[in-house]
Amino acid sequence: FKQKTAYEIPLRLVGSEMCIRDSNQGIIKKIVKRPKGINIFVKSNLKVSKKDIGLSVACDGVCLTLISYKSQLMEFYLSKETIIRSKFKYIKYKDMINLELPLKYGTKISGHICQGHVDTVAKVLSIKKIDKSFIFDFEIPKKERKHLIEKASICVNGISLTISKVTKKGFQIWIIPHTYKETNLSKLNKYDLVNIEIDILSKYVRNYFYEKK
Numbered sequence: 247f248k249q250k251t252a253y254e255i256p257l258r259l260v261g262s263e264m265c266i267r268d269s270n271q272g273i274i275k276k277i278v279k280r281p282k283g284i285n286i287f288v289k290s291n292l293k294v295s296k297k298d299i300g301l302s303v304a305c306d307g308v309c310l311t312l313i314s315y316k317s318q319l320m321e322f323y324l325s326k327e328t329i330i331r332s333k334f335k336y337i338k339y340k341d342m343i344n345l346e347l348p349l350k351y352g353t354k355i356s357g358h359i360c361q362g363h364v365d366t367v368a369k370v371l372s373i374k375k376i377d378k379s380f381i382f383d384f385e386i387p388k389k390e391r392k393h394l395i396e397k398a399s400i401c402v403n404g405i406s407l408t409i410s411k412v413t414k415k416g417f418q419i420w421i422i423p424h425t426y427k428e429t430n431l432s433k434l435n436k437y438d439l440v441n442i443e444i445d446i447l448s449k450y451v452r453n454y455f456y457e458k459k
Contacts, residue, residue, distance in 0.1 A: 271430060272305075274341045275319060282326045286337060289319050292345050302362065304346040306430070307404030307441040308332050309362025333367045333439040342430045344404045360401040364441045365449075366390050368402070368416060370434055378423045382431070386416040386442060393444045401443035405429055 272290030286305075294301065294315060301312045303320070308328060314321040329335045368384040375381075384402075386394070394400075394412045401407070405425065411418040426432050434440070 270345045271428075272320070272343055272345045274337060274339055274343065277337060277339060284324050284329065284334070284337070285313075285321060286324065286334070287319050287321050288343065288345070290345055291318065292320070292347065294320065294347070302348050304344070304348075304360070304362050304404045306333070306343040307360065307362065307401050307443055308334065308364050328364075331366065332364045332441050336439065342433055344429050346404055359446055360404070360406055360443055361446060362404075363443060365444050366442050367439045368442045370436055370438045370440070371415070372436060373434065380421040380426055380431075381410075381418055382421060382434070383413065383418050384416045384440070384442075390442070390444060391416065393448045395445075395448060398448060399445045401441075401445075403430060403440045405431070 270290050270292045272288040272292065274286055275289045276287035278285040278287075288305065292303070294303075294312065296315050299312055299315060302309050303312055303322070304310075305322060308324075310322040310324065310328075312320055313323055324332075324334055366387050368386045371383040371385050373380060373382055382402075391412075394409060394417050396409055396412050398409050399406055400409050400417065400419070402419065407419045407421075409417045410420050421431055
């Protein structure tokens with residue numbers, strides 16, 4: 247067990263439409279299923295070593311703990327709760343996932359706080375290309391729609407994005423070419439699922455006023 251310090255915290259303060267510099271993509275090389283959990287093995291060029299075992303890594307926006315590392319292969323354990331909340335219940339061999347290291351003390355802050363505590367999954371309803379950008383239309387579970395606010399931040403597969411429009415079934419986002427190229431959003435198709443983390447400020451403020459009633 248590696249003690250987290252004030253200099254290395256599992257927060258993602260990432261700029262709108264892009265991850266911070268310590269980010270990458272990885273490919274699922276092995277999945278070990280357990281009665282109430284799974285272990286996944288991810289290969290990537292992310293700059294980690296055996297000394298980083300115990301480190302928090304955002305895997306498609308889910309905060310997971312690195313439990314082993316060898317030859318660029320990282321191992322993570324997912325509990326039943328994580329599987330239920332995220333799209334990892336459908337994870338497959340050779341799936342591509344976004345990876346990101348935790349924020350370090352002194353790192354430039356440019357975006358909203360993403361904790362890696364995924365709330366739910368959303369389904370891709372459509373993808374439209376306009377000029378060089380892409381519009382993604384997502385459907386989100388009804389109970390989570392109350393948190394959606396136009397121009398607020400939202401975390402999709404670990405990427406800090408801006409809600410361009412709140413729709414009847416969910417929300418829309420615009421993706422610039424750089425973000426599309428550097429993340430697994432380019433691999434998405436209609437009806438695919440993504441991990442969603444609602445803006446923490448939206449959740450806390452709503453909960454505060456709900457308790458005040």
